[in-house]
Amino acid sequence: MNNYSELSKLLERVIRPRVVLSDMSMDTILVAVGGDDEGRLDGLARTVIDLAEATGATVAIGHIFGKEEYDRAKADLDFDPDSEVTPDVVAKRHVTVRQLGDAIAEAGLAFDWYGRIENGETKGERIVTLATELDADLVVVGGRDRSPAGKAVFGSTAQEVMLNAPCPVTFVRG
Numbered sequence: 216m217n218n219y220s221e222l223s224k225l226l227e228r229v230i231r232p233r234v235v236l237s238d239m240s241m242d243t244i245l246v247a248v249g250g251d252d253e254g255r256l257d258g259l260a261r262t263v264i265d266l267a268e269a270t271g272a273t274v275a276i277g278h279i280f281g282k283e284e285y286d287r288a289k290a291d292l293d294f295d296p297d298s299e300v301t302p303d304v305v306a307k308r309h310v311t312v313r314q315l316g317d318a319i320a321e322a323g324l325a326f327d328w329y330g331r332i333e334n335g336e337t338k339g340e341r342i343v344t345l346a347t348e349l350d351a352d353l354v355v356v357g358g359r360d361r362s363p364a365g366k367a368v369f370g371s372t373a374q375e376v377m378l379n380a381p382c383p384v385t386f387v388r389g
Contacts, residue, residue: 241270255389260318306330339375
């Protein structure tokens with residue numbers, strides 16, 4: 216093989232997925248968004264909108280709450296503390312979920328929102344579980360660059376999702 220042939224094959228692998236994307240069958244794209252994603256919302260929205268428009272998929276916005284975060288959000292949103300409010304309802308009113316939903320709605324795309332509480336699992340595990348529940352065809356997560364030592368010491372929700380999701384994962388750096 217010559218260098219031209221090898222380069223052609225490499226370019227075909229890199230460029231071809233962009234061409235074939237519109238032919239992919241994709242029903243559900245799960246975008247996992249948290250409070251830390253406020254600075255990444257534009258990038259997450261652009262990515263999800265581009266993918267959903269190209270594939271005709273419905274977007275599912277997921278937010279995973281820690282127990283204390285859920286209780287605090289429920290109180291901050293003026294829900295009756297004794298009412299049976301679901302995590303889905305609280306997630307719908309969470310600022311990052313609402314802002315992402317507004318951007319998706321402006322693009323004229325269908326979406327729904329889902330809230331879950333960690334309940335002994337990590338946020339990454341709950342995102343993977345939600346992706347499985349929804350039979351997601353793709354998960355989109357945001358994150359930041361971290362050193363290998365930082366990942367080892369602090370863990371990484373995005374890394375956990377990428378390693379364990381039941382479908383492909385798109386990482387949006389922010």
